[in-house]
Amino acid sequence: MEELIASLLAHLRGMWRYRWWGVAAAWLAGVILAATVFLLPDQFEASARVYVDTQSVLKPLMQGLAVPSNVEQQITILSRTLISRPNVEKLIRMADLDLKVKTRExxxxxxxxxxxxxxxASGGRSDLFTLSFKDTSPERAKRVVQALVSIFVESGLGDKRKDTDDARRFIDEQIKNYEQKLVQAENRLKEFKLKNMAMFGDGGKDSASHVGELNAQLNQARLELREMENSRDAVRRQLAGEDPSFLPESGKSNSSVSVPELDGRIDAxxxxxDSLQQRYTDQHPDVIQTKRIIDQLEQQKHHEVELRRKSGAGFDALGTNPVYQQLKLSLSESEANIASLKTRVAEYETRxxxxxGSARLIPEIDAQFAQLNRDYEVNKRNYEGLISRRESANLSVEMDASAGVxxxxxxxxxxxxxKPAAPNRALLMPLAGLVSVVFGALFSFLxxxxxxxxxxxxxxxxxxxxxxxGTITMVKTESLEKRIRRGTLLFVAAVSSLVLFFGGLTAELVLRAFAA
Known part of the structure; x- marks a missing residue:
């Protein structure tokens, strides 16, 4: 520690020996720095504030239909990338800054x-931006800021339109590609179905499903055939117990003879x-009228039977057993249906x-059909998804065109x-004085x-x-001590005058600033 203190004292004594050189260097540097501070050109700052409103009434209404866009993020990125080389070159042309530029350098x-x-600068907000520029010419600074504002607005709209056009163009190209793939897949599927028509049903099912469907149809046809055969046998048994015709006896009442057209009306x-009698008495007009109609129909039937008996021409028809004829007709229909069902059963059995017989080919055909169908479904799903996205993009473009990005x-x-924004001479002047003092001390140390x-x-x-x-010590006389004191006072005066010099300049600059 003593050595460090001794070394420090030795350096200070060495600097004190060359103190006048340090004072001269400090004054020289102070004058130069003061002149430099005064000669610095004034810098005027032009500024403008732009508010970006990203809210739109259509956004919540079109949610789920249009493609959502993060406009806030786009504006933030735009503000950070606005000062790029292409934009600056455009700004130079807009602000006429290239009039004095002669060379590429x-x-x-x-x-x-x-x-x-x-x-x-955004000032901590994502929707309010401050654009500023400093220059020695106020008019030039204003022109630069005006051009920068124009570029900022145009870039925000132009980039969005360019991104939208690029996205739509890409989607259209993908739709065309998938449309071609879909047509090719459909053609392959159609050719495969035509080639293996016998293995597929009408609905385009696979061969295993077609075999199961044919078996179900065959079993159903066999069941219907058995039912029809049982029905035919029952009709035959009934037909064996009926007489083909009958003759009415001469003493038998005409009411026992069947006249189908009149019997049906009488029964009705x-x-x-009977329905009227359940609700009304025999004296009710509707009951009396109905009885009178029944009597008239029975008289008409009696008269008809008498006419046929006397003429003899329609007696054979009168004596034909209608039940027998009906059973005969049912038997004929049953035989026809049985023949049709036998043909159907035979056809299903053949199929x-x-x-x-081609069961060995069924797994391979099913695998090929499944592969073709899977490719077709994948292409179809992608194609429909791209169509939906294109419609969403179109809606987004229309929404942006209506409401604005x-x-x-x-x-x-x-x-x-x-008032110029820079330089702050009232702050630079004391700094210049401090630098000059430090420079003088450093010069004496060197x-x-x-x-x-x-x-x-x-x-x-x-x-x-x-x-x-040994050492020889200098004896300080009174005159020597006076000379040392006078030198010290002069040194303090020189340093103080330097401080006062910069203090006065700083005070003048502060007064100018307040006066302005």
């Missing part, structure tokens, strides 16, 4: 300078009479035998304050290191490594 330097000085009227509102138009002087025997012994036999 100057243009590149101008682009780099603008990309460094252009600023976009008797049923109606089933044919399908069973986002509403850009210029809250504060581009403006330039009359001189003490370049031209070292030993102030005691220990320092000499340490540096040379030789033994020091």
């Amino acid at each position: 100057e243009k590149e330097a101008l682009i780099d300078d603008l990309m460094r000085r252009l600023q976009i 009227m008797k049923k109606q009479l 089933v035998n044919s399908m069973r 986002a509403d850009f509102r210029l809250i504060d138009p581009p403006s330039v304050p009359s 001189l003490s290191q370049a031209l070292p002087v030993f102030f005691d025997g220990s320092g000499l012994r340490t540096e040379s490594g030789l033994p020091v036999l």
Whole structure:
């Protein structure tokens, strides 16, 4: 610790030896820095604020029908990527900044300078943006900010339209590709069905389902055949117990003779009479009228029977047994139906035998059909999904065209304050004074290191490594002490004058700032 303190004291004594050189260097640096602060050009800052309204009434109404778009994220990304090289080149043309550019190197330097000085800030909000630019010319700064606002609005709308067009174009291309694949799959499926027509039913089922369906149809036809044969046998037994015809006896009442057309009417009227008698008495007009009609029909039947008996021409028909004729007709129909069912059963048996004969091909055919059908369903599902997405994209485009992607509102138009935004000379001037003092101290330290002087025997012994036999001490006289005090006062005055110099300049700059 003592060595460190001794070394520090030695450096300070060395710097004190070259203090006047340090004061001169500090004054020189102070004058130069002060002049530089005063000569710095004024920087005027032009700014504008833009509000981006991303809310739309149509969004909740079209939810689930149109493709949702994250407009807030798009605007945020746009604000971060707005200051790009193509946009800066466009801004240079819009603000007429390329009028004095002659070479490519100057243009590149101008682009780099603008990309460094252009600023976009959101202030913590995603819908409010501040665009600013600093320049020595207020008019030029205003033109640059105006051009930047125009590019910001146009980029927000143009990029969205470009993305939408690209998406629709891609979906249309995919739809065409899947449409071709779907047509090819349909053709392969159709050719396979035509080639193996016998293995499939009318509904395009697989061969196993077709065999099961044929067996069910065959069993149903056999059941119907057995039922029809049993019905035919029952009709034959009934027919064997009936006489083909009968002759009425001469003394027998005419009411026992059947006249089908009149008997049916009489039976209907008797049923109606029975229903009326259950509700009314015999003296009711409807009951009396019904009895009179029945008597008239029975008289008409008696008269008809007498006419046929006397003429003899219709007596054979009169004597034909109607039950026998009906059974005969039923038997004929049963025989015809049995013949038809036998033919159906034979056809189904032929088909089933044919399908069973090709049973070895059924698994292979089923596998091929399943593969073709699976490919067709996959292509169809993808095709229908793309069609649905295209319709959603069209709805989104129409919605954006009606409501707008986002509403850009210029809250504060581009403006330039009359007071320059930079440089802050009132802050730079004391910093310049501090730098000049530090520079003077550093200069004196470097001189003490370049031209070292030993102030005691220990320092000499340490540096040379030789033994020091003795030292001679200087005796300070009164005149020497006066001269030392005078030099110290002059040094303090020089340093103080430097501080006062920068203090006065700083005070003047502060007063100018308040006056402006």
